[in-house]
Amino acid sequence: MTVFTDAAPGEQFALSGTEPGFDRLHGIPTVALGEESDRLLALGHLTDRAVLAVTSAYHRRIIGELIVPSHELNDLIAFGTHRVHIRAVRAQPDEDDCPWYVDDAASSHPTAQAATVIHCEWLEREEIRAASACPACTRISRSVKFGPGDAGWASYHRCQHCAHRWLPPVTPLPQRSALTQTLEALSCTRSA
Numbered sequence: 001m002t003v004f005t006d007a008a009p010g011e012q013f014a015l016s017g018t019e020p021g022f023d024r025l026h027g028i029p030t031v032a033l034g035e036e037s038d039r040l041l042a043l044g045h046l047t048d049r050a051v052l053a054v055t056s057a058y059h060r061r062i063i064g065e066l067i068v069p070s071h072e073l074n075d076l077i078a079f080g081t082h083r084v085h086i087r088a089v090r091a092q093p094d095e096d097d098c099p100w101y102v103d104d105a106a107s108s109h110p111t112a113q114a115a116t117v118i119h120c121e122w123l124e125r126e127e128i129r130a131a132s133a134c135p136a137c138t139r140i141s142r143s144v145k146f147g148p149g150d151a152g153w154a155s156y157h158r159c160q161h162c163a164h165r166w167l168p169p170v171t172p173l174p175q176r177s178a179l180t181q182t183l184e185a186l187s188c189t190r191s192a
């Protein structure tokens with residue numbers, strides 16, 4: 001089958017994991033889908049273990065967030081993970097932010113590709129910040145979570161040891177906007 005770079009607009013091509021938007025996470029080509037990057041599309045039918053590894057790596061490396069334990073995380077494999085078959089199509093120029101999109105395909109179709117769709121929008125996450133020492137017991141925290149606290153609703157560090165909550169030191173985070181821009185550039189708005 002045709003590769004992305006040779007495909008005409010509207011033509012189906014074989015996804016190799018090197019197309020615009022893909023990252024390699026634990027060796028598995030993965031791309032975020034949706035305007036809010038609410039789903040991950042990984043090539044192949046992943047094992048449960050690989051689903052968790054890819055989801056964690058995507059949040060940590062690409063958007064700088066930690067996945068934290070939650071009911072939603074417990075349900076990620078059973079309810080949030082779908083092993084499907086897809087066909088990839090090169091988009092019309094200027095039609096989409098992303099130069100390609102995927103449609104569902106019958107598994108019996110000769111050009112269908114196996115893929116795993118991971119719905120990650122409901123997962124509890126904490127933003128990764130510079131390390132900060134707990135004012136009460138000096139343990140280090142790198143993650144923050146938005147919630148109520150002494151200074152109102154804000155992103156607080158929470159000590160794993162003594163449960164003390166404190167505001168992160170005020171530091172400029174110029175890389176934050178660059179990360180956001182990169183994420184937006186990587187997001188494919190057509191649904192799987």
Ligand SMILES: [Zn+2]
Nearest residue numbers: 134137159162
């Ligand atoms: Zn503490």
